[in-house]
Each structure stands twice: as C-alpha cells, then as structure tokens.
Amino acid sequence: MNTDGSNRVQVTTSNEEEGYPVFSPDGKYLLPGTNYDGENNAIQNWNLTIIPADGQQYNVTDGADSRVIQLKVKGSDMLQENCDDLMTWR
Numbered sequence: 588m589n590t591d592g593s594n595r596v597q598v599t600t601s602n603e604e605e606g607y608p609v610f611s612p613d614g615k616y617l618l619p620g621t622n623y624d625g626e627n628n629a630i631q632n633w634n635l636t637i638i639p640a641d642g643q644q645y646n647v648t649d650g651a652d653s654r655v656i657q658l659k660v661k662g663s664d665m666l667q668e669n670c671d672d673l674m675t676w677r
Contacts, residue, residue, distance in 0.1 A: 598638065601648040611676050618641055618676065621647045634658075647668075 588595045599605050603622040610617055615638045620633035637656040638645040646652040 596642050598640075598642065598644055600644060600646045601651070603648070605647060609676065610640060611637075614640060619647060622649070 588619045598617065599608075599621070601621055605619050605621045606623060608617050608619040612652040617638050619636055619638070621636050622634040623630045634647075634649065637658065638647065638654070647655050649657055650658050663675055
C-alpha cells in the first residue's frame, strides 16, 4: 500500500488468523503474526513469519509456501511463541 493508505493489496493467505504486520527497517520484508491463539486465555501466541514486501501474495500456513520464512527459537521445533501485539525487528 502507499504511504497515504491507498492501493491496498492483500499479501498473505492462510488457514488461520493473521495480524499486526511490521515492516523491516529497510522496507524489504514484512513480519506478520500468524496462527493467532489467545482470544480465550491470558497468554497470546503467534507464529512469526517473514515474507518479502513485494506486493505478491504468500500463504503463511506452516509448510505451504517455500518462500515464507517461519521463525522459531534456536534449538526448538515449536513455531508458536508467546508475545503481545507489538513486534519489532532487531
């Protein structure tokens, strides 16, 4: 989308809920939270994924699109991590 909010384009699809996307500092990538779990409990969990910010559509369901990077803690097989609705790049 343009900086004024015009020209919106859907860039993710999945079997679950997605939200709170954050652009990388250089604007080349997008980090959306996917597969949200937390509506009915105190702990919010998201799968964190990275997709190119190129206007193409990506299926962020785990394993569905080889162009999507699924983030997980080093040494862990779990994709879902505890987090709130704020994500930042480091």
